[in-house]
Amino acid sequence: MELEENSRTGRTVSLTPAQVDYLRRCDLVDVRPNGTDFTLVPKAKRVGAVHAYGLDVVVTPKLTIPRLLFMLGYAKNPGFLPENVEGVEADGLWAIVAETLCRNVERALNRGVLRGYTTRDATSTTIRGRVRVGDQVTRRPGRLIPVEITHDEFTSDIPENRLLRAAVSRMLRVPRVDGTVRTRLQHLLNRLTDISPLAQGAPLPRWRPNRLNVGYQPALRIAELVLNTLSFEVGRNGLSIASFVVNMEKVFEDFVTVALTEAWSSSPGRTEGQFPAALDASGAITMNVDVVHLVDNAPRFIVDAKYKLESKSGRYPITDLYQVLAYCTALGVDRAWLVYSGRAANATTHRIRNSPVTITTYALDLSAPPQDLIAQIERLARSAWT
Template sequence: MIEPVVLKEFQQGSEVRTIDQGTAAALAKTELVKVTPLADGRWRLQTAGKVGSVRIGGLDVHVKPKMGIARLLFLLGYAKNPNFLPEDTPGTVEDDLWPALAESLVRYCERALARGPIRGYTPVEATLPLVRGRILVAEQIAARPGQSFPLEVRHDDHTTDVPENRVLRTALRIMSGVPRLPDGIPGRIARLDARLSEVRCLTGASPNLAWSPTRLNAHYGDALQIAEIVLRHQSAESGPGGLKVASFVIPVHRVFEDFVAVALRESFARFRVRVDDQVSSYLDDQRTIRIRPDVVASLNGEPNTIVDAKYKFQDNSGTNGDVFQIVSYCTALGVTTGCLVYAHGAKEAAWRSIRNSPIRILQYPLDLTATPALLLRSIAELAERLLART
């Protein structure tokens, strides 16, 4: 067993390990860390702007999120569904991503399945010795011309094999194969899997997670949120030479951008302000310089405020380029209010007036170590400050 590699997000230093080339190639493919060859079979491992955990053969690599695992899971859940409320966030103090995620998934699945798996009607095509549902005439003639039985039919089956249960079972199956699960978790996963024994697992690199919230599946909501996080970001596959690769890798800057956009949309909605994210436009009249602001807020159908989320430290030396960028966005879209939202709350919010221009830029820090309730309150206060300016 190789000594685990533990890095912290934004860590400047690196770790050096002696590993074989196949392991190094598989690790690089996960994109969790930068892998640079040195001499004598040694490799330098550095952070690459993502967090998560990877196990390849006997090598464990972890990049720990600065905000903490519980807060990261909240941002992931809220960015996909604003109904993922602060009190729904896993109350875990685990310092390792896989145990924390496994505990959350199992706990919410146990709660969802306490009354038994939900059922629904699913269309089934089958060959039967009797009439059930509707006879598929064309299929019957093609399969057995001139024969009356057996019959090709289609009918609705009242079953537990519905999309919601498929999402849960697939996530549980994936989680059962990750390393370092806490004591008791494998047994709890096995019991949950047995309750879903009639349910098919989803297949493919990008499984279809299509399900719609209804009154009947409302109690599944939290479990489905955690399960979808597992399915979107976790994988288990074979690497070079048959190496087993288990990975959970998250591009945190994208999660932060999504969270800011969704939280602002929710906050602005009560003021009847429309919010669009990742709006594609151009800086120049020739339409050759493309721009893509994270958030464009519009009032009465016209762009009113532009917000860009920056997942990095806010310091005295690193924000000039960000200001240049947001001023360009404001100029191109004809608005006078811009905002840079930073992911670290070390400084106070501050307005910047641009010389010889009506444009004002608000630099606004968010403390991601705060509770989810305080975090959402900070976004609501941001929306009010921007509206007061315009």
């Protein structure tokens, strides 16, 4: 079943109790009783796909899937490149995510499985590295052998490979992955069989970009995206459940925040997201501003990101302007921007009466190629200083 993002009509279907229970928990659709059946309506600003107890529900974004993946990846790491996700020839969310992961991991492993040094604790009859004196005294008081040591080991069982293995393993468990892609993923997993699997619920291994893992970096960023967004569980009677659910409002806010931080990185001052502010003198009325740029520790510019489309009249809700005006008042800032998702258009400036505040509405065309999308943000960033 396929639904469109923010559709208000939905689809009416027959569901089992298990399907109803899961769909109500997955945060993708509202499940509304309709006689003996149920009507599924997409939740506001949610997109993605779920597979549960034989039922497939997909809420397609207004963006292309590769563009959505780019924004997700860039919001986590501005080193995420458009070519990591563009050009995938596949149909549907599951297929595109699986093919994107498979293609990038194949490229990463083309030159072999990466090896590196990792620090390990061990119990040994010979001394290597350094002795963990505290553990030795606690576990074996008065004994010299065996000895508790910490040593560096040159191995393939490093964070980078653990990330790749975890992402490939999770993708293989999704029932809707194409047979050909599944075979390729299984081949990749076979190459990583010596790598330690991640414990369920454990945090993702941390890695740092360096000259040794440069060929791995695109695959690592895709792997992190998959592991942070794709969930899998075994439901009743051992049936597989998979979900890939995205909050578009958060993706948009995070993307704008990171892109502006990058664009202003060479300018004086610093950029902060979710900046705390208080509207009243006592600090009882608190709020968080999406993006604030500070110079000499004083707020200079404010940006509020709104994932919503303009109305047919070409206007945005006036309440958004009230909100930004409150931000400006609280922080003593006289220039602010309201950034919307929508068709690219000329920025509209509103000079507030009886106030020094100027608020500019600025639409981002999310359908533009990634380079153009970043360029739109950079134009906004430059305009702040003019």
